[in-house]
Amino acid sequence: MAKVTVPDYGTFEVSEGTKLTLALEDNDVHILHRCGGKAKCTTCRVEVLDGEFGELTDIEKExxxxxxxxxxxxxxxxxxxxxxxxxxPTMTVESSGLDDPGPRPEK
Incomplete structure (x- = not known):
C-alpha cells in the first residue's frame, strides 16, 4: 500500500498501481475529470509536491x-x-462551481 497525501484533505492508503484520479476520487477528493480520463480536457491535473510518477507520457506532453x-x-x-x-489538485468540483467531476475514468 502507498500513502497519498493531499493538502487540506489528509492522507490515505491506496493499492500501488491505482490510477491517481481514482485514488483521489475514491477518497473524497473531488478532482475534475471532465473527459472521463482520456487526457483531452486536462482538468485532472495535479501539482506533484512529493513523490515520483516517472517521465511525462507522450499523451500528457501532447x-x-x-x-x-x-x-x-x-x-x-x-x-x-x-x-x-x-x-x-488544481481543479476540484468545489473550486470550479460545477455539480460533478465528470464521467468516472476506467481503471
Whole structure:
C-alpha cells in the first residue's frame, strides 16, 4: 500500500498501481475529470509536491502542448500511484462551481 497525501484533505492508503484520479476520487477528493480520463480536457491535473510518477507520457506532453499547460504538472488520469506521494489538485468540483467531476475514468 502507498500513502497519498493531499493538502487540506489528509492522507490515505491506496493499492500501488491505482490510477491517481481514482485514488483521489475514491477518497473524497473531488478532482475534475471532465473527459472521463482520456487526457483531452486536462482538468485532472495535479501539482506533484512529493513523490515520483516517472517521465511525462507522450499523451500528457501532447495535451499540455495543446492546452498550454505548464509541464511541472501531471494528469492524474494518466499516472498510477507507485509509492508514497503528495499531490495538490488544481481543479476540484468545489473550486470550479460545477455539480460533478465528470464521467468516472476506467481503471
Amino acid at each position: 495535451a499540455f502542448k495543446r492546452k498550454g499547460v505548464e509541464e511541472n504538472l501531471r494528469l492524474s488520469c494518466q499516472v498510477r500511484v507507485n509509492g508514497d506521494c503528495q499531490v495538490k
